[in-house]
Amino acid sequence: MVNQMNEILTAIKNRRSTRKFKPSQISEVELQAILDAALNAPTAKNQQKWHFTVIQNKVMLDNMVKTIKEILLNCGMEFYVQRARDPNYHTFYKAPTVILISAEEKADFVQLDCAAAAENIILAAESLKIGSCFITATNFLFTSSRGNEFKQKLGIPTGYNFVCTIALGYKDGENPAIPPKNKEVINYVDGGM
Ligand SMILES: Cc1cc2nc3c(=O)[nH]c(=O)nc-3n(C[C@H](O)[C@H](O)[C@H](O)COP(=O)(O)O)c2cc1C
Numbered sequence: 001m002v003n004q005m006n007e008i009l010t011a012i013k014n015r016r017s018t019r020k021f022k023p024s025q026i027s028e029v030e031l032q033a034i035l036d037a038a039l040n041a042p043t044a045k046n047q048q049k050w051h052f053t054v055i056q057n058k059v060m061l062d063n064m065v066k067t068i069k070e071i072l073l074n075c076g077m078e079f080y081v082q083r084a085r086d087p088n089y090h091t092f093y094k095a096p097t098v099i100l101i102s103a104e105e106k107a108d109f110v111q112l113d114c115a116a117a118a119e120n121i122i123l124a125a126e127s128l129k130i131g132s133c134f135i136t137a138t139n140f141l142f143t144s145s146r147g148n149e150f151k152q153k154l155g156i157p158t159g160y161n162f163v164c165t166i167a168l169g170y171k172d173g174e175n176p177a178i179p180p181k182n183k184e185v186i187n188y189v190d191g192g193m
Contacts, residue, residue, distance in 0.1 A: 025097065036124075038101075050113055099121060102162050133167045
């Protein structure tokens with residue numbers, strides 16, 4: 001039993017998805033520390049077949065969100081149509097920085113590599129008191145007819161596919177509750193085979 005919380009355990013416990021960000025940009029030093037954490041995640045066979053796109057250009061972010069909303073309005077799934085109709089809906093919650101993670105399409109287990117990097121990003125952010133939200137809704141953009149156009153505009157390498165985005169920024173007073181955790185998903189196998 002660990003009876004003393006260290007910094008990593010504290011960051012893991014305190015991290016919640018942030019959906020309200022201050023407009024001010026995170027510092028370059030903070031961004032570099034977060035990217036360094038991403039690059040230090042484990043990868044299968046140390047393949048590092050991932051790619052990180054840092055988007056801080058508001059025009060680009062708003063353009064992505066506008067296009068995602070247009071796609072959602074026509075996707076035929078009521079949940080997403082309603083979401084897109086909400087004038088306050090912003091895929092990235094107006095975060096000033098978004099890191100897009102993409103993966104080399106043929107590499108084995110590369111999605112797991114990217115998920116490990118994403119977790120490092122959000123925990124590093126939390127340790128720096130920066131809010132984050134793991135976002136996959138961006139997938140609507142990259143699987144649409146405009147996906148290749150955006151891949152080119154964003155400089156995503158040829159042969160790489162979108163995996164996820166992480167929105168980052170200073171927290172703006174939100175205090176999300178801890179979602180209930182179901183401990184019944186853990187099974188302890190005792191000895192005696
Ligand atoms: C794979 C994955 C995809 C997610 N996609 C979205 C998303 O598109 N939009 C969003 O607002 N949150 C997204 N989330 C955040 C989850 O909703 C959130 O982690 C969950 O509700 C638990 O809350 P917590 O992060 O505050 O603990 C995603 C999380 C994961 C792990």
